[in-house]
Amino acid sequence: MSKSHTIRTAEIICVGTELLMGQVINSNANFLASELVSLGISSYRQITIGDNMQRLREQILASAKRSDLVVITGGLGPTSDDITMEAAAEVAGKQLELHDPSYEHIKQYYRRICRNMPQNNIKQAMIPPESIVFINKNGTAPGAMFLCNASTEDDPVHQSYLVLLPGPPSEMRPMFLEQVRPFLEKHNSARFRTEFVRLYGIGESAAEERVKDLIDAQTNPTIAPYASEGECLFRITQRIESENEADLISPIVDTFKERFGDYIYEIGGRSLKEVVFDLLFERKMTLSFAESCTAGMASSEFVDVPGSSKVLMGSIVAYDNNVKEQLLGVTADVLTDMGSVSRECAEQMAEGCRKLLNTDIAVSITGIAGPTAYGTNKPVGLVYLAISDKNGTEVSEINLSGNRMRVRRVSVLHAFNMIRKRLQ
Amino acid sequence: MSKSHTIRTAEIICVGTELLMGQVINSNANFLASELVSLGISSYRQITIGDNMQRLREQILASAKRSDLVVITGGLGPTSDDITMEAAAEVAGKQLELHDPSYEHIKQYYRRICRNMPQNNIKQAMIPPESIVFINKNGTAPGAMFLCNASTEDDPVHQSYLVLLPGPPSEMRPMFLEQVRPFLEKHNSARFRTEFVRLYGIGESAAEERVKDLIDAQTNPTIAPYASEGECLFRITQRIESENEADLISPIVDTFKERFGDYIYEIGGRSLKEVVFDLLFERKMTLSFAESCTAGMASSEFVDVPGSSKVLMGSIVAYDNNVKEQLLGVTADVLTDMGSVSRECAEQMAEGCRKLLNTDIAVSITGIAGPTAYGTNKPVGLVYLAISDKNGTEVSEINLSGNRMRVRRVSVLHAFNMIRKRLQ
Numbered sequence: 041m042s043k044s045h046t047i048r049t050a051e052i053i054c055v056g057t058e059l060l061m062g063q064v065i066n067s068n069a070n071f072l073a074s075e076l077v078s079l080g081i082s083s084y085r086q087i088t089i090g091d092n093m094q095r096l097r098e099q100i101l102a103s104a105k106r107s108d109l110v111v112i113t114g115g116l117g118p119t120s121d122d123i124t125m126e127a128a129a130e131v132a133g134k135q136l137e138l139h140d141p142s143y144e145h146i147k148q149y150y151r152r153i154c155r156n157m158p159q160n161n162i163k164q165a166m167i168p169p170e171s172i173v174f175i176n177k178n179g180t181a182p183g184a185m186f187l188c189n190a191s192t193e194d195d196p197v198h199q200s201y202l203v204l205l206p207g208p209p210s211e212m213r214p215m216f217l218e219q220v221r222p223f224l225e226k227h228n229s230a231r232f233r234t235e236f237v238r239l240y241g242i243g244e245s246a247a248e249e250r251v252k253d254l255i256d257a258q259t260n261p262t263i264a265p266y267a268s269e270g271e272c273l274f275r276i277t278q279r280i281e282s283e284n285e286a287d288l289i290s291p292i293v294d295t296f297k298e299r300f301g302d303y304i305y306e307i308g309g310r311s312l313k314e315v316v317f318d319l320l321f322e323r324k325m326t327l328s329f330a331e332s333c334t335a336g337m338a339s340s341e342f343v344d345v346p347g348s349s350k351v352l353m354g355s356i357v358a359y360d361n362n363v364k365e366q367l368l369g370v371t372a373d374v375l376t377d378m379g380s381v382s383r384e385c386a387e388q389m390a391e392g393c394r395k396l397l398n399t400d401i402a403v404s405i406t407g408i409a410g411p412t413a414y415g416t417n418k419p420v421g422l423v424y425l426a427i428s429d430k431n432g433t434e435v436s437e438i439n440l441s442g443n444r445m446r447v448r449r450v451s452v453l454h455a456f457n458m459i460r461k462r463l464q
Numbered sequence: 465m466s467k468s469h470t471i472r473t474a475e476i477i478c479v480g481t482e483l484l485m486g487q488v489i490n491s492n493a494n495f496l497a498s499e500l501v502s503l504g505i506s507s508y509r510q511i512t513i514g515d516n517m518q519r520l521r522e523q524i525l526a527s528a529k530r531s532d533l534v535v536i537t538g539g540l541g542p543t544s545d546d547i548t549m550e551a552a553a554e555v556a557g558k559q560l561e562l563h564d565p566s567y568e569h570i571k572q573y574y575r576r577i578c579r580n581m582p583q584n585n586i587k588q589a590m591i592p593p594e595s596i597v598f599i600n601k602n603g604t605a606p607g608a609m610f611l612c613n614a615s616t617e618d619d620p621v622h623q624s625y626l627v628l629l630p631g632p633p634s635e636m637r638p639m640f641l642e643q644v645r646p647f648l649e650k651h652n653s654a655r656f657r658t659e660f661v662r663l664y665g666i667g668e669s670a671a672e673e674r675v676k677d678l679i680d681a682q683t684n685p686t687i688a689p690y691a692s693e694g695e696c697l698f699r700i701t702q703r704i705e706s707e708n709e710a711d712l713i714s715p716i717v718d719t720f721k722e723r724f725g726d727y728i729y730e731i732g733g734r735s736l737k738e739v740v741f742d743l744l745f746e747r748k749m750t751l752s753f754a755e756s757c758t759a760g761m762a763s764s765e766f767v768d769v770p771g772s773s774k775v776l777m778g779s780i781v782a783y784d785n786n787v788k789e790q791l792l793g794v795t796a797d798v799l800t801d802m803g804s805v806s807r808e809c810a811e812q813m814a815e816g817c818r819k820l821l822n823t824d825i826a827v828s829i830t831g832i833a834g835p836t837a838y839g840t841n842k843p844v845g846l847v848y849l850a851i852s853d854k855n856g857t858e859v860s861e862i863n864l865s866g867n868r869m870r871v872r873r874v875s876v877l878h879a880f881n882m883i884r885k886r887l888q
Contacts (some may be wrong), residue, residue, distance in 0.1 A: 058690055060507055062498025066490055069512065074486025083484055084519060088493065088510035095508060118669040119689065120679075152845070153865050158669040178866045210870055264487070329760075329781075335767035336753075336760025339781045343759035346835055346868065354787035356780060357753075357763045363778035363821060397787060411770055444770070 047201065047228045050076050051103040052086040055114035055124050056207055060090045067209055068113045075216065079224050080232060080279075081109065091115055096127040104131065104190035104200035109224075114207030116181035118161045125166065125184070128202050132188035134168035142173060142182040149180050174219040179211040185220070233261075233278040235289045237296045238306040240271055240457045247272045250299050254292065261288050271312070271453065305460055312456045317345045319463040325400040329355040329455070330368055330393035332380065332406040333423065338452045353399050358389065368392030379416055381406055383435045386424035394428045401429045401462070403455045407440075409447040423451045427458045434462075471625065471652045474500050475527040476510040479520065479538035479548050480631055483512045491633055492537045499640065503648050504656055504703070505533065515539055520551040528555065528614035528624035533648075538631030540605035542585045549590065549608070552626050556612035558592035566597060566606040573604050598643040603635040609644070657685075657702040659713045661720045662730040664695055664881045671696045674723050678716065685712050694874035695736070729884055736880045741769045743887040749824040753779040753879070754792055754817035756804065756830035757847065762876045777823050782813065792816030803840055805830055807859045810848035818852045825853045825886070827879045831864075833871040847875045851882045858886075 052072050058064050069086045076083045084106070089099050096115075103110045115124030129136050143165035150157040164181045167173055174183035183205045190200050203220055205212045239247060248255065248265050251274070255263050261278040274296065278288050293307055306315050320327055329338045329352075339355040342348055356367055361380055364370040369392035374384045386404050394402035407423025408416070421440040426433055438454055440447045476496050482488050493510045500507045508531070513523050520539075527534045539548030553560050567589035574581040588605045591597055598607035607629045614624050627644055629636045663671060672679065672689050675698070679687050685702040698720065702712050717731055730739050744751055753762045753776075763779040766772055780791055785804055788794040793816040798808045810828050818826035831847025832840070845864040850857055862878055864871045 057688060059494075060497055060510065061501050062494045062496070063690070065494045066510075070483075070486045070489045072486070073484055077485050084514060084516070085523075086484065086490075086512035090508060092508070099509075119672050121689075149865060152843075152863065154863050155667070155670075158667070158673050160669055160673065178870065210867065214867070331760070334764065335772075335776070336755070336763035336779055336781060339760035339783075340758065340764050340872075343783070343872075344869070348759075349783055352759070352781075353784040354781045354791070355760055355783075357760060357776075357778045359763075359767070359773055359779075360777040367778070367820070396791070445768070448764075448767075 047081055047108040047224060049107040050081050050083045050109040050111060051107045052083060053099060053103060053110060053112045054088045057090045059088045068212055071213060072111055079228055081228055091121045091123055093123050093127055097131055100128055100131045101190060104188050105192050107200060109201045111203045113205045113212055116204060116206045118164050124204055128204055129168045132186055132202060136166040137169050139165050139167040139173055146180045174215050176206060176211055177214060179206060181206040183215050233280055233289055235276045235293060236308060237274045237293060237304060239300055239303040240305050240312060240453060242272060242303045261292060312453060313342055314345055316456045316459045317348060317351060320351045326353050327351050328353050328393050328397040328399040328402045330389040330402060330404040331355060331357050332359060333409040334405045334448050334451050335359055337448055338405060338455050341452055353397050356393055364389060381408055381418055381422060381424060383424055386426040386435050387433050390426035390428035390433055403427050403458060405451050405455055407451060409444045411444055421447050425455055425458060427462055471505055471532040471648060473531040474505045474507045474533040474535060475531045476507060477523060477527060477534060477536045478512045481514045484514045492636055495637060496535055503652055505652055515545045515547055517547055517551055521555055524552055524555045525614060528612050529616050531624060533625045535627045537629045537636055540628060540630045542587050548628055552628055553592045556610055556626060560590040561593050563589050563591040563597060570604045598639050600630060600635055600639060602638060603630060605630040607639050657704055657713055659700045659717060660732060661698045661717060661728060663724055663727040664729050664736055664877060666696060666727045668696050685716060694877045736877060737766055738769055740880045740883045741772060741775060744775045750777050751775050752777050752817050752821040752823040752826045754813040754826060754828040755779060755781050756783060757833040758829045758872050758875050759783055761872055762829060762879050765876055777821050780817055788813060805832055805842055805846060805848060807848055810850040810859050811857050814850035814852035814857055827851050827882060829875050829879055831875060834868045845871050849879055849882060851886055
């Protein structure tokens with residue numbers, strides 16, 4: 041790949057019958073689109089298409105003619121349906137050849153999981169020569185990048201980079217971030233500085249209203265709000281021509297701090313649980329959860345942070361009232377008189393958990409996740425949380441809307457946020 | 465709209481810069497795709513495109529030439545960015561005219577929310593004459609359907625239905641279900657019967673090899689394999705002209721049963737955890753988990769099944785060895801000599817948990833999820849699981865590849881599968 045040109049425009053092609061049939065949501069297009077935006081590459085089209093050789097070839101060629109880069113996901117599996125590599129190679133006028141390092145990697149993969157490699161997996165190591173090959177750390181299919189001639193009337197020597205990536209997000213995302221993105225950073229002209237302001241406890245539209253004047257007046261930097269379940273974040277992006285340009289982001293961040301105060305849990309890249317982990321880790325403090333309606337989700341989420349074993353000692357999933365009573369020491373009086381979804385129960389759960397697991401902090405969660413509120417007159421979405429440490433126990437009551445999964449997810453975020461507020 | 469033809473093929477176009485920028489996930493494409501499948505309409509392409517007049521017109525025409533139906537979502541708002549109606553009308557060679565009932569509806573909408581109608585909302589009532597207009601019960605933008613001449617070399621009188629729907633899913637979905645779908649049901653001929661065969665414990669390519677002869681010979685029914693994390697499923701689809709047609713699916717399912725035996729956990733729609741829940745619930749049995757590396761994920765996943773409180777009593781997240789020792793009764797000898805990731809530790813965890821939480825079945829999970837194997841010489845991905853009931857305790861050793869999240873997720877599936885195999 042001796043030639044090199046600037047990449048300004050891209051199209052995204054997602055290959056897979058399961059996408060065309062509506063069996064899975066296309067999160068790859070979304071991920072790649074936002075990555076391309078952050079790289080300053082304009083993408084004008086996303087296409088989803090099935091495993092049909094003729095249609096796929098036509099589509100790759102059409103996309104290559106229109107853009108400098110075509111990112112194609114899916115269809116790199118070992119089965120006869122998986123035709124993306126072959127189709128892209130044909131469009132680029134290349135033959136497939138056995139790529140020995142990839143073949144070795146696939147064989148190793150099967151050795152590691154103690155299974156025999158099915159014979160058809162050899163197909164995944166067939167790659168056009170002179171490709172850049174991307175290693176797949178989370179599966180068997182390697183990715184590849186190669187140039188494709190795609191002349192147009194306007195530009196008879198137009199070439200486009202074809203980037204082929206596996207379809208499963210758990211394989212595609214790390215491959216893109218670790219191996220494709222660094223290449224693209226070198227081959228595009230635009231530069232950006234970006235900062236994130238992350239908030240918990242305020243809704244998207246309320247948050248947006250507080251900074252509406254800034255958003256309306258934006259030119260450079262731009263300010264974009266994003267909302268995800270229970271959280272809200274702003275991305276502030278300054279387009280720069282060189283690294284020496286003045287920092288226009290910090291003054292905006294300062295204004296955000298003034299207006300949002302304690303809602304802000306992070307200026308930067310860390311998630312709420314990472315912030316909580318760092319706070320606890322710095323203080324050498326240990327943590328446990330007593331979970332009823334979330335049933336292990338808080339613990340499991342927290343453990344996503346590598347190194348969490350130094351902080352989280354363990355948790356009690358007390359789904360049944362007997363477990364609350366016998367293990368966590370919630371009194372029979374409280375369970376009978378107040379019920380398991382009550383201020384008092386949350387308090388006793390946190391205190392009992394802290395004692396039982398001998399941790400510096402314990403957080404309890406008990407609520408009604410729905411779909412119905414079995415045998416109580418309390419509303420679905422009512423959740424009590426308590427945080428207990430050597431200075432005492434504090435209870436928080438929240439009323440959440442949404443389905444069972446959302447109530448549980450937001451409860452977990454709220455638990456994390458209680459720890460942050462206690463320590464920050 | 466006097467003409468009427470059968471609708472067999474469709475394309476979906478989603479209009480919106482926020483989709484192209486990756487700011488929101490495209491759930492409309494997914495919804496519409498699965499609706500079209502259930503109507504027996506084949507869709508070969510989904511396209512996402514921005515609010516650019518020329519590109520949008522070209523795309524609508526290209527899609528109309530290739531198919532009998534083009535469903536277009538988004539870009540029906542009141543602002544100058546919203547150009548979908550105008551673009552589609554131009555492609556169809558039609559003028560926009562004020563549609564009085566729609567204009568009335570928009571004015572009413574604003575009266576209902578006690579606001580003045582902004583003047584630019586009148587634009588949303590501009591619709592080509594002779595359209596079928598869809599009322600928007602959840603917003604202001606009406607939808608519309610009209611025919612578009614889109615001659616091709618093969619078919620000089622080819623026409624395609626253009627269906628325009630608003631972008632917000634809360635407006636688009638009810639409009640489609642209540643007003644578009646009934647029309648499409650009348651104008652297409654195909655019907656399908658579908659069955660799913662769901663497997664655990666066998667990889668996608670190994671599974672496919674076992675039924676390669678069936679897949680290669682498929683015409684009707686068709687057989688399509690799908691893989692998701694740690695699981696594998698086949699969709700068998702029979703195209704029928706009427707409900708009376710002979711069942712061609714059952715013989716294929718029987719062949720699958722012969723060839724896959726115990727790998728099959730479900731013929732139908734239930735997930736693995738739902739199968740496990742049903743098995744336990746029918747037998748009035750209670751369950752608990754003792755989780756180390758999964759740290760609550762098994763319990764939390766299981767609780768996704770509504771009604772799970774009748775089966776899952778609680779769980780112990782024993783992340784730290786002290787918790788394993790003090791709560792679950794894992795002996796110091798085992799922890800010192802064998803380590804926490806060992807056959808013996810898994811066994812003692814399950815037995816201790818079953819005793820502590822007093823359940824019929826307890827399942828333990830202890831393994832090395834990565835990214836590194838802190839201070840042991842055991843490999844990342846090594847996981848021990850044990851299931852304990854009144855008949856004794858059984859241990860299973862697995863070696864998983866992939867990242868931390870995958871190791872934990874597949875471990876949870878494996879735990880569920882152990883319960884299934886014990887009971888089925």
